Amino acid sequence: MSERASPESLFTADALSESAVEAIQHLVAANPELMSHLRDFAVGARPIEEGAPNHRLFVILEGALALFKNLPGGGVIEVSRHGRGDLVGVHSFATDNRSFCTAEAVEPTRALRLGPSLLESLPTNYPELHRLVQRLIVANLAMRYRSAVQLQVQLSEANRELTETRNRLIHQEKLAVLGQLAAGVAHEVNNPVAAILRHSDTLKELLPPLLESAAPGLAAEFWRAGLDSPGSLATQREAMEALTAAYPALPRAALRQVAAIPPDLRTKVLGKPGATSVTANGTALIAIFECAFLLRHMGTGAHQISHLVKKLKEYARPASIDPEVVDIRESIEGTFVVLNPLINRHQLSAMLTPGLNVSARATSLTQIWTNLIKNACEAMESGGTLSVRAFANNGRALVEIQDTGPGIPEELKHRIFEVNFTTKTGGENFGLGLGLSITRSLINENDGVLELTETPGGGCTFRVSFPLAKEPAVLDTAD
Amino acid sequence: MKPSHPKLAILCLEDEPAVLDAVVRDLAPFEELFLIEPVESVVEARRVISVLQEKGVPLALALCDHLLPGVSGTEFLVELNHSDATKATRKVLITAQAGLTDTIRAINDGNLNHFIAKPWQPGDLQKVVRDQLTSYLVATETNPLPYLALLDAQRLLEAMQQGNTTTDT
């Protein structure tokens, strides 16, 4: 490399410093007095100590010096590393302050040590060297500026990742707490519910013989009728109209009870049309029917609670650590049960192929469906349609969650996955949702892919795909 | 003093059959003097209301759940409030779930008279119904005598004295 660098390369710091260093080496070689200012540092030597005053500028000709800083909480970090052509000690030398960092040789290093007297004499005695040093200083400053900017960028990136991670941790913390609460509630609820079911079964056995004595012969029929499903409300209303017309003298409250009784049994209670009172057994028979009817309702209600609790426990269990083979359909249906109040106000169209097995963390999947379904429901006014489809395609399980809401505007499509991006302005929040960015992370962690696809007719469709799990090792499966 | 047939109606709108049954059961004391109409959806409710109008039976009270398949209970009450025939109907929401926005809409646009949270205490429903029916009678200046024993006699009599419906003959 000639002393005169090409015009372009003059403006890159590296080229500038390389040519300068070469020039300096030539100069030093040509001027023996300068040679006394050369210093060699072995590995570990420290030309500059942090906190100590420093009046020297070091131009590194060979090797490398690293700058170390003590951390406030203890420990030391390496701030930067400087090699051939770099200047060390500029800050403390120029400002007369104590050194900001410790400079330590990490390779065998030769540097030109420029003390204050030498520097002062440079313009007169070694003008060429002076010029070179100046050039080096400029190059050095440029390089420091550039690294500062890069540091800013890295810092910003690090912050972003930090925020995302922090959010995810908070959320998982919330879910963990919810899981504990749900498990506790479920346990406490299960006991009374079990008692209700047991006792109502016992009642179903104890009562019939007792009731037989109240209305001999007919009690069993009415009891059985009461345990059967009631007719629809429309048939009951028709029955009520017919009965009030046929028995105007009877109190309507009693007729309403009779309207629920099957038609062939009614005459046993009411007698002929126009009767002014129920038959002798009538009151007892109605009461028998009512007992069975109410017991049935109690049983149904208790079963509903039981089922809901079971689903809730599954939904809110502690986060799975390891992936397992999960049936997509069961996973989604479990989510439906728990999110029913949210889905309720819309139409649900669910086409879930059974037997789609994927290998994933079960709780992550639940979180993924929850978030996508919640977003879909919240995007729609009451009465929209939520479609959830799960099917196999090309060795992958695809789940599409579609809403009939306003869809996502073109300009926002790329932003929806950003951390903290939201268009929701408040209102009810079940507090169970995640941001889309976290959802995507979850999907990615489980080997899945999340896409936003086009929705003909407006609305929004999110497509999640996972590789189908291979069947558990069964050797006769051909590929 | 009983009117020959129920002259006023009460509508119960609830899609969960077990709950609807419980409401109708709680309304048994009112069965003699009021026509109780249980319905499971807004579509059914609209039909029943037009039948009532044909028969000339005014709707005194509507008890509605909010969360229903299709049109919500709140929207239905708003409908009732905007129709001349049912403007005076007393409107009550019985519900486990209605967010703030919906409740505000029910109050402001639907002229909601009362809100009962599910599950309700025994006796609470009857108390509210008694109170609301009394208010209906007072507001529409209906002859309260047949209802004195069933509803709030004191309020009915006071209204009778203050109002323009009594006559000395």
Added chain:
Amino acid sequence: MKRLITAATGLALLALPLFLPLDGLSAAGRITCGLFLFAAVYWMFAPIPIYATSVVVILLQLALLSNASPLVEFLGFPYASVDAPSADKFTGTLAHPILILFLGGFMLAAGAQKYHLEKNLVRVFLSPCKSPQLLLIGVLGVCALLSAFMSNTATTAMMFAVLIPVLGALELDDPLRVSLALAVPIGANIGGIITPIGTPPNAVALGALAEQGIRVSFASWMVIGAPLALVSLVFVTVVLLKMFPPKAKTIELKMTGRFDLSAKAVLLYVVAGLTIVLWATESVHEIPSSVVAFLPIALLPALGIIGTNEIRGISWEVLWLVAGGISLGYSLKDSGLATWMISLVNWTSLGNTGVIFGFLVLSVLMANFLSHTVTTSLLVPIAISLGTSGVLAGPGSLAVIAIGIAIASSYGMSLPISTPPNAIAIASGAVDTPQMAKVGVVMAIFGLVVIGGLAIFLWPLLLK
């Protein structure tokens, strides 16, 4: 369906007398007879509201019997000569002095209600009543006092509203519930006889008498009515306490409130007091009570004590009801129907006493089933005719019989249908019809005896 039948019957009866061979009855008399039958059927069975019947009666009179009637104008029927009564006479019933008197009373009552005077009076009278007996007396007394000036029905509604908590606190089988529930309508009905404005039947009687040129002053009426009311109330107290001895020992009646002392309320008290004083002293200053009635009619709106709301709330239909009754009486006399009817019956065999007593019995009997005003409207014209045709003899006999019928009608209170206050009492559920009937019959008999006695022995002297 029932309504159609009665409506048709009434209309049929309207025309019937024209075709029956009724010797000696003029055409006008036949029409009036038909009108009377029509009114009787329509008032008794009420296919249309009774106040509507009253104005229909006036309409028919205008159309058939007045000088504005096209029949008279063009056909000379039923009055052959120019003797047809002026239309103004019939339309003028709507502003008859007696109705003006009542209107004055209505205005005062409206003012009292607006400023809660009646509630405060109840509070003052009833708060000190701690025992069942005292409460019963208090209720009877205050109901009577209020209904002497206010509508009986409004008094009853208000009183029951006050008593509901008391009734609720008593045990369900405590006979005190029954006696309290009966005390209200009985007190209200009896109170109606104390003043001329106490109840509409009084107006019918006074209106009919005025047509005969007989003026009964406010005070004179009170002299007749008040002592009778007092005695009756005492009797009722004894009867109720005997038939339904109270179980409870003490009564808690909490009423809060204060007399309204705002400027307008005080003005009301002043106007009311002044009016009542002037009414009571009519014989002293000779200003007719209907003229005095214009004091409240004018001053209450003028001083802003009551406004259009209260004016619209006045029971105008009651005034019309009375107007019809009075108007019908006119035709009975003018058309000669009265004279003809009298001639049908051999009255002399009954004697004065018999006639008077007979009418009293009829009045009480009919009033149990019909509106008191209707009873009076049907009986008073006939009774007056008896007087004018000389069947009834003796000084003041017209006044005696008319007032007697009116007062006796207030004693018809055995059934829920007898009067609206009775209906309210039954609707409260605290008393049932057999109990009400028991007491009602006793009151009716007592009334007949006492009124009969007074009518025959005392009143002729008072009414000269």
